[in-house]
Amino acid sequence: xxxxxxxxxxxxxxxxxxxxxxxxxxxxxxxxxxxxxxxxxxxxxxxxxxxxxxxxxxxxxxxxxxxxxxxxxxxxxxxxxxxxxxxxxxxxxxxxxxxxxxxxxxxxxxxxxxxxxxxxxxxxxxxxxxxxxxxxxxxxxxxxxxxxxxxxxxxxxxxxxxxxxxxxx
Numbered sequence: 001x002x003x004x005x006x007x008x009x010x011x012x013x014x015x016x017x018x019x020x021x022x023x024x025x026x027x028x029x030x031x032x033x034x035x036x037x038x039x040x041x042x043x044x045x046x047x048x049x050x051x052x053x054x055x056x057x058x059x060x061x062x063x064x065x066x067x068x069x070x071x072x073x074x075x076x077x078x079x080x081x082x083x084x085x086x087x088x089x090x091x092x093x094x095x096x097x098x099x100x101x102x103x104x105x106x107x108x109x110x111x112x113x114x115x116x117x118x119x120x121x122x123x124x125x126x127x128x129x130x131x132x133x134x135x136x137x138x139x140x141x142x143x144x145x146x147x148x149x150x151x152x153x154x155x156x157x158x159x160x161x162x163x164x165x166x167x168x169x
Contacts, residue, residue, distance in 0.1 A: 007037035009090030013080035047074030
């Protein structure tokens, strides 16, 4: 029997941010389980040395949607994101980072907007969840690019987006 089609792969790259990852997963899991389309999580742990691997295994056992855990080689966020995409099965990619918190309807809203407009990409705002010790002066200038970490990207358009240069604001 063939595997069911996955409509949206929720991709997350993480490394040594267990507490922030827990908060993100707590916001995303109810959405992924409630939407009227098939979802999966693809989470790349890019070499965590904290309790992140254990949290991911517990999440995989608890979630009622497929959870794919991929061990990265500690080569950085861009390589980890590409690894997540390579292991995803969804027609659409909903990408977010471990330091972001999604709105309660984030996943559903992005998917519906993309379908209703026949868009290749749909973006949505996210709230950053930074540790109290984080220095605001270290925040880089915002970067806007196709298929950024707050976008849902159509799998067929992703290879085209990777060839474009980002635009800095």
